[in-house]
Amino acid sequence: MIDIKTITRIALRAIKANKMRSSLTSLGIIIGVAAVIVMLAIGHGAQVSIQEDMKTMGSNLMIVRSGSSTSGGARGGRGSLPTMKAADGDAIQEKIAKIKLAAPVLEQVNQIIYGNANWATSTTGTDNRYFQIKDWSLDYGRNFSESDIKNAAKVTVLGQTVVTELFGDVDPFGKTVRIKGMPFTVIGVLQKRGENGMGMDQDDAVFIPITTAQKKIIGITFPDQVNMIMLQAVDGDATYTAQEDISQLLRQRHNLGINKENDFVIMNLTQMQEMMESSTQILTVLLGSIASISLLVGGIGIMNIMLVSVTERTREIGIRMAIGAKSWDIRWQFLMEAIVLSLIGGLVGIITGLIGVEIMKMFTTFTLIIAWPYVIIPFIFSGLVGILFGFYPAYKASLLNPINALRYE
Amino acid sequence: MSLIKLENIKKSYPLGDGELEILKGISLEINQGEFVAIMGPSGSGKSTLMNILGCLDQPTSGKYFLNGKEIGKLNSDELATIRNQKIGFVFQGFNLLSRTSAIENVELPMIYAGIGEAERHKKAINALKAVGLEQRMDHQPNQLSGGQQQRVAIARALVTEAPIIFADEPTGNLDTKTSVEVMELFTRFNKELGRTIILVTHEEDIAMYADRIIKVIDGEIKSDKRKQK
Ligand SMILES: Nc1ncnc2c1ncn2[C@@H]1O[C@H](COP(=O)(O)OP(=O)(O)O)[C@@H](O)[C@H]1O
Ligand SMILES: [Mg+2]
Numbered sequence: 161m162i163d164i165k166t167i168t169r170i171a172l173r174a175i176k177a178n179k180m181r182s183s184l185t186s187l188g189i190i191i192g193v194a195a196v197i198v199m200l201a202i203g204h205g206a207q208v209s210i211q212e213d214m215k216t217m218g219s220n221l222m223i224v225r226s227g228s229s230t231s232g233g234a235r236g237g238r239g240s241l242p243t244m245k246a247a248d249g250d251a252i253q254e255k256i257a258k259i260k261l262a263a264p265v266l267e268q269v270n271q272i273i274y275g276n277a278n279w280a281t282s283t284t285g286t287d288n289r290y291f292q293i294k295d296w297s298l299d300y301g302r303n304f305s306e307s308d309i310k311n312a313a314k315v316t317v318l319g320q321t322v323v324t325e326l327f328g329d330v331d332p333f334g335k336t337v338r339i340k341g342m343p344f345t346v347i348g349v350l351q352k353r354g355e356n357g358m359g360m361d362q363d364d365a366v367f368i369p370i371t372t373a374q375k376k377i378i379g380i381t382f383p384d385q386v387n388m389i390m391l392q393a394v395d396g397d398a399t400y401t402a403q404e405d406i407s408q409l410l411r412q413r414h415n416l417g418i419n420k421e422n423d424f425v426i427m428n429l430t431q432m433q434e435m436m437e438s439s440t441q442i443l444t445v446l447l448g449s450i451a452s453i454s455l456l457v458g459g460i461g462i463m464n465i466m467l468v469s470v471t472e473r474t475r476e477i478g479i480r481m482a483i484g485a486k487s488w489d490i491r492w493q494f495l496m497e498a499i500v501l502s503l504i505g506g507l508v509g510i511i512t513g514l515i516g517v518e519i520m521k522m523f524t525t526f527t528l529i530i531a532w533p534y535v536i537i538p539f540i541f542s543g544l545v546g547i548l549f550g551f552y553p554a555y556k557a558s559l560l561n562p563i564n565a566l567r568y569e
Numbered sequence: 570m571s572l573i574k575l576e577n578i579k580k581s582y583p584l585g586d587g588e589l590e591i592l593k594g595i596s597l598e599i600n601q602g603e604f605v606a607i608m609g610p611s612g613s614g615k616s617t618l619m620n621i622l623g624c625l626d627q628p629t630s631g632k633y634f635l636n637g638k639e640i641g642k643l644n645s646d647e648l649a650t651i652r653n654q655k656i657g658f659v660f661q662g663f664n665l666l667s668r669t670s671a672i673e674n675v676e677l678p679m680i681y682a683g684i685g686e687a688e689r690h691k692k693a694i695n696a697l698k699a700v701g702l703e704q705r706m707d708h709q710p711n712q713l714s715g716g717q718q719q720r721v722a723i724a725r726a727l728v729t730e731a732p733i734i735f736a737d738e739p740t741g742n743l744d745t746k747t748s749v750e751v752m753e754l755f756t757r758f759n760k761e762l763g764r765t766i767i768l769v770t771h772e773e774d775i776a777m778y779a780d781r782i783i784k785v786i787d788g789e790i791k792s793d794k795r796k797q798k
Binding site: 173478480 | 620623625626645646649650652653654658660664665666667668669677678680681682683686725729
């Protein structure tokens with residue numbers, strides 16, 4: 161049998177002998193591989209950026225808010241009947257081991273004024289546990305002290321968007337802003353966070369002590385009222401398994417009889433994150449598969465040309481057989497030619513794909529991320545396409561009878 | 570034991586509803602070291618016979634023994650091995666690979682014999698020297714004259730040290746002067762290297778180089794004469 165070096169050289173010579181045809185044949189593979197690379201970069205980019213956005217929302221996150229779990233006709237919308245108290249959150253944190261932290265949240269959109277500038281943003285009453293859950297550090301200044309909470313102090317911590325909108329280049333630290341006409345001292349500024357997984361600007365918010373929100377800013381209908389409690393579970397599993405415990409504890413605290421429905425809803429954000437992540441994963445697979453179809457079409461192009469080539473080179477095959485080529489030698493030769501064509505196409509396709517990704521980055525707002533496995537896989541795939549579609553022409557060539565092949569005009 | 574032994578070889582091709590019989594029962598023996606010319610008019614079946622002898626084609630009936638081995642019992646890969654190791658071909662139309670240098674053409678049978686690159690190269694150069702073409706090693710067939718191309722083909726037939734060389738009208742496309750050169754090469758290889766040479770021709774003066782002349786007319790052997798020494 162022929163050695164691989166010689167057979168590769170024979171294949172390369174045949175490819176070079178017909179440069180124009182070879183390049184056109186490879187074009188299908190080039191486009192296919194490039195398309196797969198670009199598509200996977202888009203899919204992977206979406207996956208990574210959503211993952212990163214999700215991370216900024218906090219991990220192992222759950223939310224408990226007022227409202228009924230069923231969305232029946234006559235019943236009011238979610239949260240229409242406020243039932244949750246900040247104390248509910250404290251109880252959950254204290255009594256349920258699977259819950260690490262519980263932060264009360266009472267929020268309202270208000271106009272914030274500084275000097276002549278004003279800006280409508282969400283005023284969130286909470287305490288420091290909120291920043292802990294979100295793993296959100298201060299850019300400078302301080303967060304709420306115990307006495308701020310106890311005395312319902314008029315202090316505020318600002319998000320970056322609010323700082324930009326109200327202060328421009330001015331240092332906001334120690335300045336006074338007005339919320340609902342009341343003066344608040346800026347004690348700190350948070351680091352920039354960007355959008356959350358739902359596309360909301362997390363930096364467009366101001367934070368005040370929960371007690372201040374309850375007593376001075378937001379009108380509440382019963383003492384200690386909140387919109388929701390934000391919970392952080394000890395791990396991902398706990399976000400599922402703690403739900404029953406939370407539910408029981410709250411039913412007891414809210415004095416719900418056996419026939420009464422829950423007056424609160426527990427939402428598992430971790431589950432939502434997982435769903436979003438798996439859907440972007442599906443997106444990546446989908447984009448990759450669609451692009452792979454063009455690779456297959458490229459492979460069919462190779463098969464076509466190889467079939468033509470086998471017919472054209474019948475005499476060559478006859479000569480080779482006459483001087484001792486076995487059927488396997490002939491098969492190997494044409495198979496190798498198809499493989500080399502595909503791999504050359506694959507290599508050029510990688511380069512084209514990488515350039516394509518850079519161009520897409522320049523002209524679109526997509527996040528494209530190149531992951532090396534997503535470059536190597538299409539290349540290997542192109543080799544497989546060569547084997548798959550090169551086999552039939554090679555097999556056909558090897559079946560020729562030497563005397564007929566030699567006489568072929 | 571003779572090198573080649575044919576027993577009542579027949580070959581026919583389908584024609585319309587019936588068959589056209591080209592070889593009508595050929596029996597002959599050829600010994601190691603002979604220089605044989607097969608003569609006959611065009612269409613008499615010389616090439617058909619030659620292709621069967623060269624294991625390129627199979628007879629419709631009859632038995633063919635090469636070195637005592639019955640060829641009809643071999644599969645296509647075994648036949649390829651025999652063509653590679655026992656037989657060298659020289660065709661009327663040269664049958665060199667185009668766009669391939671002379672030396673690479675000569676190396677070709679050794680590639681299929683699994684001979685290493687260095688040895689292949691050395692032997693090919695020697696074979697080209699033997700036909701006087703060492704200066705033209707890197708020329709491709711379209712850069713060579715007919716006579717030179719045929720000499721490359723002869724070098725290719727020679728290089729594997731196959732004991733038998735089949736030549737089908739090797740001078741058919743050559744002028745008289747180069748024909749003589751080619752025939753002198755065959756004679757030399759027969760006399761000096763002991764190669765068995767079986768030559769097909771319809772030209773009397775070419776056949777005269779051989780020691781034995783077999784005349785085929787209409788698919789049958791009409792005469793089989795050895796030259797008187
Ligand atoms: N594949 C074939 N099918 C049908 N007839 C053939 C085939 N090959 C050869 N023949 C016929 O066989 C006859 C002998 O051909 P050939 O052996 O080439 O003669 P020669 O070499 O003596 O000129 C010719 O009449 C030719 O037409
Ligand atoms: Mg003939």
